[in-house]
Amino acid sequence: MKRKPSPSSKSSSAKQARAASGTRTKAAAATKPAVKRAKTAPAQAPEVTTTKQSQLITMLRSAAGASMEQMMALTGWQSHTVRGMLSGSLRKRLGLDVQCQRVDGVHLYRIVEAAAA
Numbered sequence: 001m002k003r004k005p006s007p008s009s010k011s012s013s014a015k016q017a018r019a020a021s022g023t024r025t026k027a028a029a030a031t032k033p034a035v036k037r038a039k040t041a042p043a044q045a046p047e048v049t050t051t052k053q054s055q056l057i058t059m060l061r062s063a064a065g066a067s068m069e070q071m072m073a074l075t076g077w078q079s080h081t082v083r084g085m086l087s088g089s090l091r092k093r094l095g096l097d098v099q100c101q102r103v104d105g106v107h108l109y110r111i112v113e114a115a116a117a
Helices: 012-021 026-030 052-061 068-075 079-093
Strands: 098-103 106-111
Touching: 052 068, 052 079, 052 106, 068 079, 068 106, 079 098
Parallel strands: none
Antiparallel strands: 098 106
């Protein structure tokens, strides 16, 4: 039956080779001091991120509305994903009144504001 060599029986040439290659033993890795990074203040104000949903809402609230092709170009989505956003998120979740009209053979989508009662 073969026995594993104990860690202390390794030759010094193996330790030198490991040191040259940049690998470290567990004991050496455990003694490494923690690196503290200085906290720096941001150089400029944080950027406001606009989501694709908010961009669609802005486009749909314009007087001209938006066609399916325009919404697809804005978001980079396929048509079924845009329709899902209109139906699921905008109409059902947010309760917006999204209407569709056919003008010159093109479907235009708009968000119509509810009249004040």
